[in-house]
Amino acid sequence: MSLQSFLQFLLLLLYISSINGFSVNPSAKESSSVIHFKMIHRHAPELLGEKKLTHYDRIQELLHADKLRMNILSHKRKLRATSSRRELQGDGTSFSFPLLSGESTGTASYYVPFRVGTPAQEFLLLVDTGSDLTWMNCRFRCNENNIGSHCSNPKDHNLTKRAFYPENSQTFRTVPCNSTLCQQGFLNLNSNPEMCPTPNSPCSYDYPYASTEVAQGVYAYESVTVKLNNGVEKQIPDMLIGCTREWNDSYGMGKADGIFGLGFNSHGFVSNIYKNFQGKFSYCLMDQYNTKNLSNYLTFGNRNPQEMPPNMQYAVLGTIGDHFGVTVEGIYVDGVKLNISDEVWNIEKGGGMMVDSGFSLTAWVPVAYDPIIAALENPLKGKFTSVKFEGFDSCFKVPQNNNNATMYESLVPKFEIQFLSGVRLKPAVRTYFIDVDDTGVKCFGFNRAPEGDASGSSISILGNIMQQNHMWEFDILGDRLGFAPSSCSLLA
Template sequence: MSWLQSLFQFLFLLYIFINGFSANHPIFVAANRSSAVHFEMIHRHDPTVLGEKILNRSESIKELFHVDKRRMEMIVAHYNTLPMERRRTTQVKGVKKGVGRTSHGNGKGVKGVKKVGVLGRDNSSFSLPIRSGSYAHLGSYFVSLKVGTPAQIFLLVVDTGSSLTWMDCKVKCLDPKQGTYCNRKVNPKKRIFHSERSRTFRTVPCSSNMCRQNFTQLMSVMECPTAKSPCAYQYNYVDGMSKGIFAYDSVTVTLSNGQKKKIHDMLIGCNQVWKTSNPIGLSNGDGIMGLGFNTHSFGPRVFDDFHGKFSYCLMDRFSDKRVTNYLTFGNRRREEMPSNMKFTELGLVGDFYAVQVTGIYVDGVKLNIPAEIWNFDKGSGMIIDSGFTLTSWVREAYEPIMNALEKPLLKHFRKVNNENFDSCFSVINTDKMGNEVAIDESLIPKFEIEFKFGVRFKAPVKSYFIYVDENVNCIGFVKSPDRDESGSHDYFSILGNVMQQNHMWEFNPFTNQLGFAPSTCELRHHHA
């Protein structure tokens, strides 16, 4: 290779690097004319961003099963730490002034932390762009988030099933006796939040009431080597654990008029230790953006200033990657919202967003499913979780749903075995060149979920009769684990992001409403 070719390659890579991480790149720039600030959500397997191996369908399915299983462990572990009164469906009792004005939720906060002023009077929304997973198959969606002063940029999973926003961190401290988190060695190939580079970073003392009382539902631990040691958290799994510390720092967003705005004193988790294989499928991502409804989580932290709601539209996972949409806090432009939005009641079970199911329909026929399995007061129910991939049903719902879908499918397709799904069929889903072809959807039974107030969610066929391999489609549902014999661990149904695709979803906990409507999720304009 000549020196001239080498020079051209170097200049090309330099251009990509500069434009890929510039503050003016479309990933980080919001709409000038919409009432939103935008964070770009990027599919976690997008090889153009994360540099990953491109997985085939079979490999992707195996991975997502592993990830969803681990995620179910996390959700259930958290749910079963809740006091009994918080395991029941509740609602937010009106807008609480100040719920988003301090990051601490008790009006006092940690010493040295000031209340924040109103962020959204003139620009009452901000958004984060979403990119399709056109090369990725199944998994979570990411946003780019700017943390610290000056800002450091991270790719985080958008997760309505988690309450803590965290990323891998390195914390420099002067006294090693303060804890094992000090001066951690890091992998130079991974994105790491360096706390010493942010002048707005500060930890939460483990001796504070904030740590000992307020953060207990965020898995804080009583470990306190010295009074000034930072408050730590630990999440345990069946075969491992993650551990880190709590801290406060600034997050930078772009308002709808293009102005940059710092949201001060946002609670973050600095993850220190992973002792598990393939931790919750983050792959080359950096952490989690927790949108669960906890006083200290990202959403409630900004709700008071941005109309108390957020929305997202997950496009088809195989859409062209140029198709974009947004995770939006506050009001979207009118033309971005479908005109046929339906609304049901949105509840809270602990930090999770819960929906009241009143019926399941296959080809218009209501299935005979016991009503009590949709009741959280009796240890079951359904949550909606953007970080969970497939849709999981408790056994009492799973069996009648699978039977009702399988019976008409057997009239048209031959059943085949699959190591991941219980009900798979031989279909023509690829042509001779190996390209995917559409199946005749008139042969597939229609599936609907009816929520409270009689509104029905009509899932796209491709979201529940899914392509898993060449000429093999499966009913893309999984069964939640059964309750253990002691009754100490409850399981519930989860509406995952595959079923949520091609719909707009709007969460408004302050009006106790969940809105949804079909959508291509393709914006007719581009936010610049």
């Protein structure tokens, strides 16, 4: 299907959805230019609290979470075909969420406080550009219309977790299971249309992660409260949310109450909000070793010019399923392009590289992983002692002293990724040659992505560690991904 045909299909879907009584876009125009969701560094005292994690503990939990996530993405990729984005116009408004890093809680992702319902109830959600459904822990009361759906009774309430109580909200509205949305429109969001005991029972979902059903609940439309850049609070009505009764805690969500999905499904948060906010969102991920109590923001709309680095570069932005991705033109080590087939990097041919805030390490397709590791580790042999470390293929013992950071970084080959349009990401050495314990062992922080699916396609993933120390702008209307080095300190 051509891009033009797909865009026409999505617009038709929006029309059908609206005449069935379900608005998938906010009906009101925003009155300000920016919305901020506060973003706090992962080592900030308010997140770290009394909990202390060694490098070893953190890395092992990170590897566990990444392994689960890789299974999730592989499973979803088998179920879904590549999709595109709608062509809609914005009116220049924007807003931001505070973004909280989750490293100190044993997860690799970043948190945002998220306010939903009328009056608003606040939750802490994991920011995930690789998920298309926004959901939170929820206690949906059972009644005669939803018996057999994913509802709960008061005796089932888990008081150890924060939960959304729909009966306390004036704007909560479930999606009937006999509706066109449930029977057809939400299939890509893993709706369960056969679970429909009565026509008005809520549409339910079994959101699969790998071979297990992690999130189970019902779909609803609700108001989300955000704070505009002028300090005024604004309610955005009719946002699709998932009211999740239970999930598999082995996913490693730490203190999170749910997922803030930033993927681009036609019913997701981003696709339903971006048209009113300049068609873009952005974030800046701070240095994982920065111990300062800094704040940052996940922003929808145009940031103030003084917040943006002056040297932004732009790559062509595409989609891989519901996820944002880019086509890679080449991998360079110390300025030399590695001999890797161009086909593995091309989105149009089933490859490409996903940009994923929920994944920690960067994963490479097998045909690229081996030459990348070889090119990086060979120059270090004889300079540092090779060691074995669980979960990594290439590790070295680096002598520890207070002044050796500049020295060892100068010995590590410079790694660069060139994207379609010729721009290059030049990550800091410490975001790909990472600490894995407290004794000076450092490893190349890459994973091997699974082999391709039945069609032979496979994808690489740009994880959030290599995204650190950069501003990232997802310009959806402009079909481009902007990035530039940044300390993120201007956004504190």
